[in-house]
Amino acid sequence: MKTDFLQYQAQTSPHPLMVDVSHAKGSYIYDTDGKSYLDFVAGVSACTLGHCHPKVVKAVQEQTEKYMHVMVYGEYIQSPAVQLSKLLAEHMPAPLDCTYLVNSGTEAIEGSLKLAKRATGRSQLISAVNAYHGNTQGSMSVMGAEHRKQAFRPLLPDVDFIRFNNEEDLQKITHRTAGVLLETIQGSAGFLPPQNDYLAKVKKRCEEVGALLILDEIQPGFGRTGTLFGFEQYNVVPDIVAMGKGMGGGMPVGAFSASKKYMHLLSDGPKMGHITTFGGHPVIAAASLATLKEVLESDLMQQAVEKEALFKKLLQHPKITDVRGRGLMLAMMVESEDLANHIILKCMEKGLILFWLMFEPKAVRITPPLTISKEEIAIGCKLILESIEEWKA
The missing domain is CATH 3.40.640.10 (Type I PLP-dependent aspartate aminotransferase-like (Major domain))
Known part of the structure; x- marks a missing residue:
């Protein structure tokens, strides 16, 4: 499937992430090898209610x-x-x-x-x-x-x-x-x-x-x-x-x-x-x-404000310079472009989906579904901090 993807489907970049998606539910995407990915991107802010919301x-x-x-x-x-x-x-x-x-x-x-x-x-x-x-x-x-x-x-x-x-x-x-x-x-x-x-x-x-x-x-x-x-x-x-x-x-x-x-x-x-x-x-x-x-x-809009505060509380590290944005439209700013790339790719290995911003290379996109739980936020933030600790400049 990956070979056909590269051969027959037009690409937007030289190096697509190429997760071979099997299914998605709630805050998670699953690949064809059975690996689960906690989704902190929501299809680039598109999956407001998570994946396959029953309603x-x-x-x-x-x-x-x-x-x-x-x-x-x-x-x-x-x-x-x-x-x-x-x-x-x-x-x-x-x-x-x-x-x-x-x-x-x-x-x-x-x-x-x-x-x-x-x-x-x-x-x-x-x-x-x-x-x-x-x-x-x-x-x-x-x-x-x-x-x-x-x-x-x-x-x-x-x-x-x-x-x-x-x-x-x-x-x-x-x-x-x-x-x-x-x-x-x-x-x-x-x-x-x-x-x-x-x-x-x-x-x-x-x-x-x-x-x-x-x-x-x-x-x-x-x-x-x-x-x-x-x-x-x-x-x-x-x-x-x-x-x-x-x-x-x-x-x-x-x-x-x-x-x-x-x-x-x-x-x-x-x-x-x-x-x-x-x-x-x-x-x-x-x-x-x-x-x-x-x-x-629902109370998802109120929750977005509470979850913003939780992200900003948990994402504390000397190499994190700021967490910008409002609600669940957040950008974690780090010291360098190389560190941002490392965090995004290392977290993917760990089963957490993050992404880039187009014009700000030191930013890491955090735009999860509004339905993401506080427990899932804590899990993802822990993986982010782990990936920063593993960074060797």
Whole structure:
């Protein structure tokens, strides 16, 4: 299987980890040799309720027995998509009352950028240095890392960048700006939260010049930071919210939400201003609805805050310089890139899954399922500390 994997399936890096997955359940992934791996990554923040959560599995099974794909997005009334959109509207602040369901986070970004241009009639887009919003052409255009884009240019024109948490750069937002796109918490840059009411100040500047604020909640969203969406903790309401990853409980999904006033613009002038074949797919929407209900009806968001504190208490070592982030969106910072690589690979040998961050080589990603137990956290942290002790620089 590993030979066929390398031969026939396109790769994203020269050295994939190549765990040959047999099955996954709860906080664990199992390989075909019977080895178990405690999962501190959750499919890169995607498996909000762990692996094969019974409520998600049940929702998927029940929907597949009713109908699957029947029509392109937006033409037929399909109950799971309608219920999901309504429940989101009920739990987001005004005026965010309308949701467009798509297939992934990067498509949510693409739709958000188009909506900002359509609503304002402007062309300039502003993002942040070291931002990551996906890898399709539009999303890559607003990625704040030139070394990852150069091989694929030309990309979208009229894109500028500001430094996250730098208030001086807000003057770059002008009457030419259609939209300012920021991650609520910068992910690939090292899980950097906004400081000093930064996001509210960005929104104020956007209002002054008539630009729209788009917040990327693809990682922080759906309870990961202790609230349904991360922006709820930072005194700001964006004009557009992009979401994905943990929204589907392990199924592929994305969405962007805005006011009905703005979202209507994608349906006329021109018609089908944004269109997708499989967006709002009934099986995916059913899984997403089950995930959202569980996050809202359980105490998982409160637990995320408690578990954050536990991680920060347990991950104490002279070679750990910081544990950044909010809730269960954490980055353990260490002294060097080599040490970070050692920890990730050594822990995999020990049966603990960790991962890297794209633009911060000294970071170790810790984004477990929200359902992870405190006992499992303690087990994993012990393995991390053991791996650090085994490090020989």
